[in-house]
Amino acid sequence: MKELKILGVVVFFTLLTYWGVEPYAHSVMHPHVESDGFKYDDLPALTKKGDAQRGAQTFLSAGCTGCHGVKAAGMPAPMDPNAAAASFGVNPPDLSNAGSVYDEKFLAALIKNPEHALMVEHKFSKMGRAYPMPAFYGVGGDKDQEVADIVAYLKSIAKKDVTPKEAYELACGRCHAMHYDNWTQIGEKPKFKHKKDELLFEAKVLEYQDYLTKYLGKLPPDLSMYIRSRGEHYLKTFMENPQNLLHGTAMPRVGVTAEAAEKVIEHMADVGDAKRHERTSVGVKVMIYLFIFAILAYLWKQSLWRELH
Amino acid sequence: MAHFEKANSLEEWLDQRLAIKTLRRVLAEEYWIPKNINFLWAMGMVLAVTFGILLVSGIFLLMYYQPNVKLAFDSVNYTIMKEVEFGWLWRHMHAVAASVVFLIIYIHMFTGIYYGSYKKGREMIWISGMLLFVTFSAEAFSGYMLPWGQMSYWAGMVITNLFSLGSLELNGLVEWIRGDYVPGQAFLDRFFMLHVLLLPLVIMALIGLHFGTLRIPHVNNQDGEEIDFDAEAKKYLAGNKKEAKVIRFANDFMSKDMFVVSIFLIFYFYLVFWHFDFAMDPINFDPADGLKTPPHIYPEWYFLWSYEILRPFPKDPGLIAFGFAQVIFFALPFLDKSPNVAPASRRGAFKYWFWILLVDMIVLTVMGKLPPQGIYSTIGLVAAVVFIGLWVALPFITKNEKAV
Numbered sequence: 001m002k003e004l005k006i007l008g009v010v011v012f013f014t015l016l017t018y019w020g021v022e023p024y025a026h027s028v029m030h031p032h033v034e035s036d037g038f039k040y041d042d043l044p045a046l047t048k049k050g051d052a053q054r055g056a057q058t059f060l061s062a063g064c065t066g067c068h069g070v071k072a073a074g075m076p077a078p079m080d081p082n083a084a085a086a087s088f089g090v091n092p093p094d095l096s097n098a099g100s101v102y103d104e105k106f107l108a109a110l111i112k113n114p115e116h117a118l119m120v121e122h123k124f125s126k127m128g129r130a131y132p133m134p135a136f137y138g139v140g141g142d143k144d145q146e147v148a149d150i151v152a153y154l155k156s157i158a159k160k161d162v163t164p165k166e167a168y169e170l171a172c173g174r175c176h177a178m179h180y181d182n183w184t185q186i187g188e189k190p191k192f193k194h195k196k197d198e199l200l201f202e203a204k205v206l207e208y209q210d211y212l213t214k215y216l217g218k219l220p221p222d223l224s225m226y227i228r229s230r231g232e233h234y235l236k237t238f239m240e241n242p243q244n245l246l247h248g249t250a251m252p253r254v255g256v257t258a259e260a261a262e263k264v265i266e267h268m269a270d271v272g273d274a275k276r277h278e279r280t281s282v283g284v285k286v287m288i289y290l291f292i293f294a295i296l297a298y299l300w301k302q303s304l305w306r307e308l309h
Numbered sequence: 310m311a312h313f314e315k316a317n318s319l320e321e322w323l324d325q326r327l328a329i330k331t332l333r334r335v336l337a338e339e340y341w342i343p344k345n346i347n348f349l350w351a352m353g354m355v356l357a358v359t360f361g362i363l364l365v366s367g368i369f370l371l372m373y374y375q376p377n378v379k380l381a382f383d384s385v386n387y388t389i390m391k392e393v394e395f396g397w398l399w400r401h402m403h404a405v406a407a408s409v410v411f412l413i414i415y416i417h418m419f420t421g422i423y424y425g426s427y428k429k430g431r432e433m434i435w436i437s438g439m440l441l442f443v444t445f446s447a448e449a450f451s452g453y454m455l456p457w458g459q460m461s462y463w464a465g466m467v468i469t470n471l472f473s474l475g476s477l478e479l480n481g482l483v484e485w486i487r488g489d490y491v492p493g494q495a496f497l498d499r500f501f502m503l504h505v506l507l508l509p510l511v512i513m514a515l516i517g518l519h520f521g522t523l524r525i526p527h528v529n530n531q532d533g534e535e536i537d538f539d540a541e542a543k544k545y546l547a548g549n550k551k552e553a554k555v556i557r558f559a560n561d562f563m564s565k566d567m568f569v570v571s572i573f574l575i576f577y578f579y580l581v582f583w584h585f586d587f588a589m590d591p592i593n594f595d596p597a598d599g600l601k602t603p604p605h606i607y608p609e610w611y612f613l614w615s616y617e618i619l620r621p622f623p624k625d626p627g628l629i630a631f632g633f634a635q636v637i638f639f640a641l642p643f644l645d646k647s648p649n650v651a652p653a654s655r656r657g658a659f660k661y662w663f664w665i666l667l668v669d670m671i672v673l674t675v676m677g678k679l680p681p682q683g684i685y686s687t688i689g690l691v692a693a694v695v696f697i698g699l700w701v702a703l704p705f706i707t708k709n710e711k712a713v
Contacts, residue, residue, distance in 0.1 A: 002347065003347045003348055006347055006348070006349065007348065010349075010416060013667065013671065014412065016671060017610070017671050017674055017675070018587070020671065020674065020675030020678070021587075021610045021613065021674060021675055021678045022587050024675070025675065025678040025679050028679055028680065029604075029605050029679070029680060180386075180387050180391065221595075224386075224387075225386055225594040225595070225596075226594075228386075228589075228591060228594040229591050229592065229593075229594035229595045230591065231591060272386075272594075274390070274391045275390070275391070275397040278397075279397065279398075279401075279582055280582065280583075282395075282398065282582070283578070283581075283582030283583060286578050286582070287575070287578065287579070287582075290571065290574050290575045290578060291575070293571050293574070294568070294571035294572060294575060297564070297567045297568040297570070297571040298568050298571075300560075300564045300567065300568075301564040301565050301567070301568045303564075304560055304561055304564045305561070305564070305565070307550050307551070308344060308550050308551065308556055308561060309551065
């Protein structure tokens with residue numbers, strides 16, 4: 001039929017144009033980076049089996065709590081975020097859920113040589129700066145065993161089912177604000193009764209951001225809309241290895257497990273693309289409505305045109 | 310005072326005062342359309358529906374949008390997308406319709422070119438349509454500024470810079486257009502005004518004009534056949550519907566229009582719900598930042614072909630070529646010297662001219678998006694030269710066309 005042939009021509013040129021300006025052009029502008037599935041193949045596997053009870057002891061004697069809080073074990077942070085950022089540039093994380101959010105190979109490598117695991121040597125030792133977290137030199141025994149014990153301890157105290165929001169807060173939230181979720185780098189912004197208290201809180205946030213800017217060279221962006229501006233694939237591969245997509249960036253490798261990465265993405269989608277589930281369900285209903293409309297329109301046309309041909 | 314009888318129905322009452330029966334007859338029932346048409350003739354209705362969607366969704370968005378450089382981005386991405394019930398739906402509908410409307414405009418234009426529907430009395434249809442194209446372009450550009458994202462800001466910067474007119478360096482003119490040295494509050498306010506008031510008014514007036522221009526020459530048909538509309542209408546009214554070459558606008562033509570519209574809406578809403586990224590560039594979900602230039606600045610897809618005519622040349626010739634591309638379509642009825650009103654397939658050399666123009670514009674569109682490096686700049690340059698060459702050649706290849 002002639003009309004279908006014409007439609008075929010229109011569709012062909014439309015798709016050709018679409019292919020050229022979308023998939024093709026974007027593949028040229030943004031080279032594709034594949035995810036390695038958060039396997040961290042460059043880091044050595046744990047050779048020793050860790051013991052959580054011994055790890056608790058080692059954890060304390062290694063001095064971790066001098067900088068890190070572990071609220072799950074009743075150990076609050078030794079400093080508030082601003083004091084910590086004044087000393088280190090960034091607030092060291094509370095380690096309560098580190099064992100479930102971070103990959104165990106990554107944790108072990110981080111304890112032994114933080115800037116190597118975090119892939120930030122180009123910003124520290126290579127530029128003659130010391131990374132604020134010192135490498136672990138052991139507490140007298142077999143260092144690999146001690147590291148394995150600490151990792152086992154962290155895994156034993158961690159919540160197995162951290163929420164997407166908790167995963168985000170631990171993995172990203174000390175550098176990246178998310179103001180569509182009321183999140184600042186020093187925590188969730190509370191509701192204030194008095195303007196003065198609110199201004200004091202905001203001043204603290206600004207002060208923290210200044211430390212962070214000095215530490216990283218640039219204030220890390222607010223991630224509220226990153227799910228839309230970067231998309232899931234970019235965020236995932238970026239988290240896995242920032243250097244692949246933004247060579248030379250000060251952002252460290254995050255070291256999250258594949259499962260925790262999914263949760264981080266889910267939280268970013270909850271904030272930046274909150275209506276995605278509603279979008280799909282409304283979409284299906286609209287489609288059903290339109291198919292019925294199309295059938296009725298076709299029948300109406302046929303009934304009138306029967307007399308015309 | 311005129312004499313009024315007591316009316317027996319609301320219709321009669323209105324008819325006495327507004328002559329609605331006459332209006333209906335003249336505008337719909339006895340507005341005659343050729344029977345020999347295909348679905349491409351429904352693109353006008355598809356455009357009217359899409360414009361309606363843009364207008365209605367725009368009204369809803371306008372209730373929450375804040376034209377302020379500090380608030381605009383959040384009013385769109387937070388208030389409308391998260392807080393307002395179905396705000397996301399109106400925004401996606403508006404953004405996708407703004408992109409799809411250009412696809413339909415291009416189909417509509419190329420239909421007109423293919424069937425020769427721009428000459429022998431139909432010149433004003435073409436010219437008013439081109440005026441609509443230009444106004445829609447301005448409407449799309451001004452609307453793109455409003456979310457105040459990275460691409461809003463930088464596209465605004467690049468396009469307003471064009472008004473310095475190359476070596477003339479009319480920087481004062483650029484500042485006057487922006488209301489500032491760089492895009493800022495004054496810039497956002499004036500583009501907001503253009504987008505929600507002045508340009509829609511002009512568009513609506515032009516749509517009225519475009520409809521008006523159809524009235525006397527009538528719509529063309531698939532064979533470019535000259536039809537005696539009065540004689541054919543008589544046949545139709547006498548009940549000889551099968552033999553008559555014309556049909557009523559309503560409901561005959563309308564019923565076909567509505568079926569095409571329904572297929573279009575399925576396509577359109579599929580894009581709205583599942584495939585909107587092409588019309589909502591991810592880069593524009595980063596807030597505007599005057600200190601951070603994006604690595605790739607490109608316009609929306611529908612401007613890419615003319616952007617690519619600007620880009621491959623040195624500054625001044627590029628601007629001249631760009632200016633040429635903006636206005637040359639207006640001259641089509643006068644550059645086509647052939648008296649034939651017929652589909653391109655029956656018009657000798659013009660047939661090749663049509664398909665080369667179409668393919669060339671698609672090549673320009675794709676090259677306009679790609680970074681201007683290496684082979685892409687060369688292809689872009691060749692395609693731009695071909696575009697200009699086609700228009701220069703048009704009078705010569707149509708002059709000696711055989712009558713069909």
